[in-house]
Amino acid sequence: MKVPRVEIRIEECKGCHLCIAACPKKVLESSGCLNNQGYIYAKYKGDGCIGCGICFYSCPEPGAIKVFKKEN
Ligand code: SF4
Numbered sequence: 001m002k003v004p005r006v007e008i009r010i011e012e013c014k015g016c017h018l019c020i021a022a023c024p025k026k027v028l029e030s031s032g033c034l035n036n037q038g039y040i041y042a043k044y045k046g047d048g049c050i051g052c053g054i055c056f057y058s059c060p061e062p063g064a065i066k067v068f069k070k071e072n
């Protein structure tokens with residue numbers, strides 16, 4: 001898959017949307033959908049991530065965001 005990119009684990013997300021506000025490239029958005037916990041989870045728009053990791057550090061939920069800077 002294309003890198004850099006970000007993955008958000010839907011069921012770990014608590015819908016605070018801090019990552020959306022923090023992303024300098026504005027490539028994260030609200031999904032508009034509820035996960036099984038009842039939170040409106042964030043999602044990657046699918047293009048434009050630069051792998052900076054700011055979303056990862058802004059997220060209060062361990063494991064909700066994974067940033068891929070290179071293929072692994
Ligand atoms: S910062 Fe974390 S918990 Fe908050 S919306 Fe983004 S992925 Fe979800």
Ligand code: SF4
Binds near residue numbers: 005048049052067
């Ligand atoms: S790694 Fe950086 S550019 Fe990519 S989604 Fe997170 S904050 Fe945005």
